[in-house]
Amino acid sequence: MTTSxxxxxKNPAASGAFSRSAAKDDHSEGMSYLESLPRKTVTxxxxxxxxxxxxxxxxxxxFITSIKPDQDLLDLHxxxxxxxSEPTFRHFYKLLFESNYPTWLWNTMFVAVCATFLSIVxxxxxxxxxxxxxxxxxxxxxGLIFLAYLVPPSILFIxxxxxIHVYGLFxxxxxxxxxxxxxxxxxxxxxxxxxFKTIPYELEECALIDGASRWQILVKIIIPLAVPGLxxxxxxxxxxxxxxxxxxxxxxxxxPNKTVxxxxxxxxxxxxxxxWGSLMAGALxxxxxxxxxxxxxxxxxxxxxxxxxxx
Amino acid sequence: xxxxxxxxxxxxxxxxxxxxxxxLKVNRNWLGFWFMVPAMAFLVLFLxxxxxxxxxxxxxxxxxxxxxxxxxxxxxxxLSEDSDFIGALIFTIVFTFVxxxxxxxxxxxxxxxxxxxLPFKAFIRSVVLIPFIVPTVLSAVAFWWIFDTQFSxxxxxxxxxxxxxxxSPINWMGDPFxxxxxxxxxxxxxxxxxxxxxxxxxxxxxxxxxxxxxTLDGATRWQNFRxxxxxxxxxxxxxxxxxxxxxxxxxxxxxxxxxxxGPVNATHLMATLSYQRGILGGNLGEGxxxxxxxxxxxxxxxxxxxxxxxxxxxxxxxxxx
Numbered sequence: 088m089t090t091s092x093x094x095x096x097k098n099p100a101a102s103g104a105f106s107r108s109a110a111k112d113d114h115s116e117g118m119s120y121l122e123s124l125p126r127k128t129v130t131x132x133x134x135x136x137x138x139x140x141x142x143x144x145x146x147x148x149x150f151i152t153s154i155k156p157d158q159d160l161l162d163l164h165x166x167x168x169x170x171x172s173e174p175t176f177r178h179f180y181k182l183l184f185e186s187n188y189p190t191w192l193w194n195t196m197f198v199a200v201c202a203t204f205l206s207i208v209x210x211x212x213x214x215x216x217x218x219x220x221x222x223x224x225x226x227x228x229x230g231l232i233f234l235a236y237l238v239p240p241s242i243l244f245i246x247x248x249x250x251i252h253v254y255g256l257f258x259x260x261x262x263x264x265x266x267x268x269x270x271x272x273x274x275x276x277x278x279x280x281x282x283f284k285t286i287p288y289e290l291e292e293c294a295l296i297d298g299a300s301r302w303q304i305l306v307k308i309i310i311p312l313a314v315p316g317l318x319x320x321x322x323x324x325x326x327x328x329x330x331x332x333x334x335x336x337x338x339x340x341x342x343p344n345k346t347v348x349x350x351x352x353x354x355x356x357x358x359x360x361x362x363w364g365s366l367m368a369g370a371l372x373x374x375x376x377x378x379x380x381x382x383x384x385x386x387x388x389x390x391x392x393x394x395x396x397x398x
Numbered sequence: 399x400x401x402x403x404x405x406x407x408x409x410x411x412x413x414x415x416x417x418x419x420x421x422l423k424v425n426r427n428w429l430g431f432w433f434m435v436p437a438m439a440f441l442v443l444f445l446x447x448x449x450x451x452x453x454x455x456x457x458x459x460x461x462x463x464x465x466x467x468x469x470x471x472x473x474x475x476x477l478s479e480d481s482d483f484i485g486a487l488i489f490t491i492v493f494t495f496v497x498x499x500x501x502x503x504x505x506x507x508x509x510x511x512x513x514x515x516l517p518f519k520a521f522i523r524s525v526v527l528i529p530f531i532v533p534t535v536l537s538a539v540a541f542w543w544i545f546d547t548q549f550s551x552x553x554x555x556x557x558x559x560x561x562x563x564x565x566s567p568i569n570w571m572g573d574p575f576x577x578x579x580x581x582x583x584x585x586x587x588x589x590x591x592x593x594x595x596x597x598x599x600x601x602x603x604x605x606x607x608x609x610x611x612x613t614l615d616g617a618t619r620w621q622n623f624r625x626x627x628x629x630x631x632x633x634x635x636x637x638x639x640x641x642x643x644x645x646x647x648x649x650x651x652x653x654x655x656x657x658x659x660g661p662v663n664a665t666h667l668m669a670t671l672s673y674q675r676g677i678l679g680g681n682l683g684e685g686x687x688x689x690x691x692x693x694x695x696x697x698x699x700x701x702x703x704x705x706x707x708x709x710x711x712x713x714x715x716x717x718x719x
Contacts, residue, residue: 127514135511138504139522142529142587145540148551152543161549168554205440213437222430235441237700238449239648241669242689245676246452247444249460269445272437301429330533332651333669337677348535352655363543370536381531385524388531392592393599 146371153178153368160363178364179372187343187350188369195346196376198260199328202267206324207317209268210275215305217276218283219291229280236273243269244337251338262338263346267328274327275320278391282316283309319391322384329377347373455686462680473687483688486666489578490692493667494647494699497585501646502639504586505593510623512594513601523595530591538655541584545570574664577657581665585652589645593638600634601627643699648692668692 152160154174182188213232217225247266248257256262286309294304310317335349342354351373355366381388456473458466477483512523529537544551553567562568570576608626617625650669653659659666659674666674668688676685 131511131514131516134507135516135522138508138511138590139525142526142590145537145544145587146528146532148544149540168551209436209440212433212435216430216433220426220430220433222427225430228434232437232441235445237644237696238445239644239669239692239696241648241650241672242452242692243445243448245672245682245685245689246448246455248677249455249682250444250448250451265440266444268440272440276437301433326531330535332533332535332654333673336654337673348533348651351539352535363546363549366539367543370539373536374532377531377533378528381527382524385520385527389523389527389595389599393596 149367149371152363153371155364157364178368182365182368182372186365187345187354188347188372190343191345191347191350192373192376194260194344195329195348195373198263198267198346199325201260201264202271202328203321203324205264206268206271206275207320210272210279210320211305211310211313211317213272214276214279214283215309218280219309220301232273232276235269236277240270240331240333244333247334248337257338258340258344260344263331263335266334266338267331270327270331271324275324278320278323279313279316282313286312315387315390318384319387322380322388323391325380326377326388452686453690455683456690457687458683460682460686462682466683469683473684474691476684477687477691482663482666483671485663486668486671486688487691489665490647490667491695493578493582493585493649494643497582497589497646498639498643500582500586501589501593501642502635505590506597506635508590508594509597509601510627512598523598527591527595529588530595534588534651535655537588538584538652541580541587542571542656545580547572571657572661574661577661577665581653581656584656585646585649588652589642593642596638597631597634600631604630640700644696647696647699 151169151171154176155171156173156175156177159168159171159173216222217229217232251257251262251266256265290308290312291304294308299307330348331346332348335346339345339349342350345354347369351366351369355362355369455466457468457470459469459472460466508526512519512526516522543549547569548567550567550570552570553562556562556568557564568576570580604627608630609622612622612626648669649667650673653665653667653670654673657665659670663671668691672685672688675688676682679685
């Protein structure tokens with residue numbers, strides 16, 4: 088009984104168009120009329136509310152801490168710590184004008200943009216070759232690239248650090264610009280392969296008959312059609328770069344070359360005194376560019392995340 | 399068919415003997431090779447080569463600034479008697495297991511909640527993803543402050559609720575066991591959005607009419623989940639959990655930003671221990687050996703979550719025919 092229920096029901100879902108149209112239709116009421124409001128409140132709204140509060144509380148606390156005057160920070164029981172009576176922007180001021188923070192922000196941005204750009208160029212070429220040129224062994228190479236995605240940076244950073252020394256890249260932004268693509272290329276290639284497969288072959292055939300070279304096809308036909316995929320790949324790769332920590336920690340040693348994540352954990356600690364206000368302000372400002380980018384491209388972001396998993 | 403057409407255009411005989419240069423430009427395999435060059439160059443130089451070199455280094459006594467001599471399995475023999483390493487190994491396994499299980503449970507629950515008809519659904523979904531967007535280190539810093547030993551807001555809340563006494567606050571980051579719980583909690587917090595949103599994407603491809611049909615047949619809510627949702631979601635769960643286990647097992651930044659392995663090495667994961675020994679301590683060979691000892695566990699985890707769940711799918715598919 089159980090297996091038959093599972094498998095019988097599987098078929099309609101597998102027959103693409105029907106299920107997709109049904110699932111996409113978010114406005115369809117479905118069976119929701121069976122649910123009364125009080126019941127839904129208990130089973131859906133309250134648990135959802137609790138989870139969302141837990142997920143967001145650290146950000147609230149970061150924000151509150153970053154605008155609190157120093158004496159309030161170390162006096163929990165004086166007033167309500169969840170609220171600020173006299174907000175101050177001193178921490179932000181100190182961060183932006185009395186520390187190297189702007190430099191770190193610029194470093195992070197520079198490294199992330201360069202590494203993302205390099206990875207996308209390499210990935211577009213690779214994904215096109217694997218899906219469309221289909222040279223001998225393309226399938227195998229696709230599989231190997233997926234395997235590369237599963238190799239974590241934490242087992243590579245020690246040998247890489249010696250290699251970086253040998254190439255003379257230690258403590259330069261190029262150490263990061265050249266190593267980040269190893270994390271990004273497998274992901275971007277995999278994502279773009281999915282996009283390229285959806286572009287109809289006929290377009291390419293027409294172009295070939297008209298005498299276009301493979302390069303012209305890629306630049307004039309495939310890339311313009313894959314723009315949504317490129318945006319997704321760009322945003323996700325950019326986020327990964329911004330987030331990267333272990334390579335930045337290992338390959339960069341001098342203060343003015345650091346990126347935001349590594350600088351935050353090492354430069355804001357004077358002996359045993361943690362400058363909590365500046366630390367939180369730094370964390371907040373460091374997350375802001377990503378959150379803004381994310382706010383504009385939520386859909387691309389989600390499709391990048393789920394696309395890479397679904398393939 | 400489309401493929402055949404493309405092949406025909408390329409196989410068209412050249413006027414006269416095609417020169418070697420023409421071959422390089424037109425031949426399918428050569429063309430593919432040229433397109434692959436940039437990606438392969440990066441991956442070979444900075445991924446395959448370091449992987450091999452890491453394996454080699456784990457058999458040497460390399461130190462910073464000095465090429466090592468081959469010492470066979472000596473590093474691994476040392477490690478097998480090193481209580482810090484054994485501790486890190488056990489904690490890594492516990493950390494991965496507990497964090498992944500809880501992340502999966504809450505993530506799936508959250509995905510099911512979000513799959514309801516909700517007002518402002520898109521907005522809630524974007525908000526839920528924020529912990530995943532914000533760089534791990536920066537949110538780890540926030541957790542560091544939230545669980546500060548003296549000025550923890552959690553302690554304040556517990557005191558206000560009368561659960562603990564103000565005179566004896568909980569030593570979150572100072573007590574080994576509490577510190578372990580805190581880093582696991584932080585990892586779960588950060589991992590939930592990824593799992594919830596990817597599973598939600600899977601749920602949205604399940605047609606509502608399946609639930610209608612099942613409900614008409616008298617299925618309860620649990621049966622709806624167990625016999626409709628779960629089987630359809632299995633493939634995506636397999637992939638998501640493989641990634642989740644992998645990234646949890648090799649986590650570095652969260653621990654490094656929050657505890658640096660302390661107190662008394664209680665929260666060292668293998669990655670952080672490898673950094674401490676290899677880079678800070680200068681014993682590259684030993685650090686590489688620690689990193690390489692993660693590989694068998696990673697392979698086992700991938701095999702387990704991948705094939706374990708794939709087989710389920712395959713079994714169900716087979717009974718279909």
